[in-house]
Amino acid sequence: MNLQDLLKKIEEKTYTVGIIGLGYVGLPLMYTFHKEGMPVLGFDIDKSKVSNIQSGTPYIKHLGQEMMQSLSQSDRCAATTDFSRLTEADAVLLCVPTPLNQYREPDMSYVISTTETVAHHLREGQLVILESTTYPGTTEEVMIPLLEKHSGLIAGIDFYVAYSPEREDPGNPNFNTAKIPKVVGGHGEDALQLAQALYDTAIVQTVPVSDTKTAEAVKITENVFRAVNIALVNELKVVYAKMGIDVHEVLDAADTKPFGFMKFTPGPGLGGHCIPIDPFYLTWKAREFQENTRFIELAGEINTHMPQYVVEQTTKALNTHKKAVNGSKVLLVGLAYKPNVDDMRESPTFELFHLLEELGADIAYYDPYIPTIPPTREHAHYTGKQSIEWNQETVAGFDAVLISTDHSDIDYAQLAEWSDCIIDTRNAMKSVTPKNGQHIFKA
Numbered sequence: 001m002n003l004q005d006l007l008k009k010i011e012e013k014t015y016t017v018g019i020i021g022l023g024y025v026g027l028p029l030m031y032t033f034h035k036e037g038m039p040v041l042g043f044d045i046d047k048s049k050v051s052n053i054q055s056g057t058p059y060i061k062h063l064g065q066e067m068m069q070s071l072s073q074s075d076r077c078a079a080t081t082d083f084s085r086l087t088e089a090d091a092v093l094l095c096v097p098t099p100l101n102q103y104r105e106p107d108m109s110y111v112i113s114t115t116e117t118v119a120h121h122l123r124e125g126q127l128v129i130l131e132s133t134t135y136p137g138t139t140e141e142v143m144i145p146l147l148e149k150h151s152g153l154i155a156g157i158d159f160y161v162a163y164s165p166e167r168e169d170p171g172n173p174n175f176n177t178a179k180i181p182k183v184v185g186g187h188g189e190d191a192l193q194l195a196q197a198l199y200d201t202a203i204v205q206t207v208p209v210s211d212t213k214t215a216e217a218v219k220i221t222e223n224v225f226r227a228v229n230i231a232l233v234n235e236l237k238v239v240y241a242k243m244g245i246d247v248h249e250v251l252d253a254a255d256t257k258p259f260g261f262m263k264f265t266p267g268p269g270l271g272g273h274c275i276p277i278d279p280f281y282l283t284w285k286a287r288e289f290q291e292n293t294r295f296i297e298l299a300g301e302i303n304t305h306m307p308q309y310v311v312e313q314t315t316k317a318l319n320t321h322k323k324a325v326n327g328s329k330v331l332l333v334g335l336a337y338k339p340n341v342d343d344m345r346e347s348p349t350f351e352l353f354h355l356l357e358e359l360g361a362d363i364a365y366y367d368p369y370i371p372t373i374p375p376t377r378e379h380a381h382y383t384g385k386q387s388i389e390w391n392q393e394t395v396a397g398f399d400a401v402l403i404s405t406d407h408s409d410i411d412y413a414q415l416a417e418w419s420d421c422i423i424d425t426r427n428a429m430k431s432v433t434p435k436n437g438q439h440i441f442k443a
C-alpha cells in the first residue's frame with residue numbers, strides 16, 4: 001500500500017491504531033483515537049490491564065469509569081496480550097516505561113524488548129512511533145536498527161518510523177491527551193506526513209520538527225526546564241525560610257508580573273515517572289559527546305536533598321512540642337507524588353517514610369487515592385501497608401502531621417482542628433490561622 005492509500009485510510013478512519021503499553025500514557029492515548037472514530041488495538045504484557053479494559057473496570061483512578069466503559073463496549077476497540085495481532089495494526093505506538101537503572105543510567109530494556117517484538121511482526125507500510133521519553137538518538141540508533149535487523153525491511157522504504165513525545169499530565173483537568181499539541185519528528189518526509197496525518201485526526205495540533213532526534217530533545221528539554229526551575233524554588237524556599245520570608249507569598253506576588261516570570265512551586269522533593277528521571281537520560285547521552293550537564297546535576301542534587309530538609313523541619317517542629325523524633329508518631333498525608341492522582345512512582349513521601357523511620361519515628365500515612373500500598377520494586381517492605389482512617393480520634397493520636405501531597409479533597413481546616421503540630425510542605429494550610437498553642441510549620 002502506498003503513502004496516498006495509507007493517508008486515505010486515515011482520512012476514512014479505517015486505519016487501525018495499535019498501542020503498546022496501556023499505562024498512564026497508553027490508555028488515554030488509545031481512548032483519544034477511539035473517541036475520534038479510529039479502530040484501536042491495545043497491547044500489554046500485564047494481563048490484568050487487558051482484562052480490565054475488556055470488562056470496563058477502571059485501573060487508573062483519575063481516568064474514571066466512562067472511558068473504560070466506552071472502550072469495553074466498543075466493537076472498534078480490543079485489548080490483548082497476543083502480540084501476533086500486531087500485524088492487524090496500521091500504526092504501532094510504543095508507550096512503554098523508560099526508567100533509570102540502579103546506576104541512574106537509562107534502562108532501555110522495555111524499549112528494546114518491545115521494539116524486537118514489533119520487528120518480528122512488522123509488515124510493509126506499517127508506521128512505528130515511539131512515544132516514550134528518551135534521549136536524543138534513540139529512534140535512529142536503537143529502534144530502527146532493531147526493526148530492520150529482525151524484519152529484513154528498510155525504514156523509510158518498506159515501513160515508516162517517527163518519534164512523538166507524550167506530554168500527558170495525569171490528573172490535569174484542563175489538558176487531556178487530545179488538547180495537548182503533539183510534537184512529531186519523522187524518519188524522512190513520508191513518515192512525518194503519515195504520523196502527522198494520524199495525530200491530526202485526534203489531537204488539537206501537531207508540531208512537526210526536522211527529525212526524530214529533535215523531537216526527542218524537545219521532550220527532554222521540557223522536563224529539564226521543570227527539574228531546574230523546581231530546584232531553584234526549592235533552594236529559594238530554604239534561604240527565605242531562614243530570613244523569615246514566606247516563599248509562597250514571594251512566588252504569588254512575583255507571579256503577578258505579566259511577562260518574564262513563570263511560577264514553579266516548591267515541595268518535599270521531586271516525584272513521578274518523568275521529572276526526577278528524564279533529565280538524566282540527557283546527562284548520560286551528553287557524556288558520549290564529552291559534555292557535562294551541570295544544571296541537571298545541580299538540580300538533581302538540590303531536589304534529592306529536599307526530603308532531608310523536610311525531616312530537619314519535622315525534627316524542629318516536634319522539638320517545639322518538647323518531643324523527640326525517636327518514638328514520636330508521625331502521620332504522612334499524601335503518598336501520591338502529586339495531588340489528585342493515585343501515581344506514587346518516585347514519590348518523595350517514600351523517602352520521608354524511610355528517613356523518619358530511620359530516626360525511630362512511628363510512621364503511618366493517609367491517602368484517599370492509595371488505600372493500600374501496592375507491590376513496588378523499590379519499596380517492597382511497604383507493600384500492603386494501609387492508609388489510616390480519616391477521623392478526629394485517629395489523626396489526633398499522632399504527635400505530628402506532615403503534609404507531603406496536597407490532594408484537594410482533604411479538609412485542611414478540619415485537620416487544623418485535629419492536630420496541634422502540622423508540617424506543611426505544600427502550602428496546603430495557607431488559609432488556616434493557627435490556634436493558641438498550635439504550630440503550623442512550613443517546610
Ligand SMILES: NC(=O)c1ccc[n+]([C@@H]2O[C@H](COP(=O)([O-])OP(=O)(O)OC[C@H]3O[C@@H](n4cnc5c(N)ncnc54)[C@H](O)[C@@H]3O)[C@@H](O)[C@H]2O)c1
Pocket residue numbers: 020021022023024025026043044045046049095096097098110113114131132133134166167168169170273274
Ligand atoms: N506518566 C506520565 O505522566 C508521562 C507523561 C509523559 C511521558 N511519559 C512517558 O511515557 C512512557 C510510559 O509511561 P507511563 O507512565 O505510561 O508508564 P506505565 O508504567 O504507566 O505504563 C507502561 C505500560 O507498559 C507495559 N509494558 C512494559 N513492558 C512492556 C512490553 N514489553 N510490552 C508491552 N507492554 C509493556 C506495562 O505493563 C505498563 O502497562 C515513559 O517513557 C514515560 O516517561 C509518562
